Amino acid sequence: MTDPRPADVPWLTPYLTVRDARVSIAFYEKALGFAVRDSVNDDGTIIHVEMTYRGQLILMFAPEGAYGSQARTPKSAGLTAPQSFYLYVDDVDATFRQALAVGAKALIEPQDQFWGDRFAQFEDPDGYRWAIARHLN
DSSP states (O other): OOOSSOTTOOSOOOEEEESOHHHHHHHHHHHHOOEEEEEEEETTEEEEEEEEETTEEEEEEEETTGGGOOOOOHHHHTOOOSOEEEEEOSOHHHHHHHHHHTTOEEEEEEEEOTTSEEEEEEEOTTSOEEEEEEEOO
């Protein structure tokens, strides 16, 4: 049986709706160190983005209305995102400060947790919640 996935694509990749793809690209690059792997333009409008983290595809997104979609961001819909993303980083404190500096909203300040991770949580400009952590050795 052949692998049904394209090369270098994980089995599961979150696909988000964002308000403005260019704004989201800049946020994820500056806040979390993600890099654009691919983007699709339609007459100068970005309609699909794939981003990597440490060489792995980690996130895809499209702006509201792309492909005729009615999907909205949590913030546009006036909702709290029901899910959150858990990302391991080298320095929780520095990453948290950087995310806040580029537009994130603080939810949980960095602190050591009973399960063995240094942990913090923030909300990105579209209303998605991101937990960042580093395992304590």
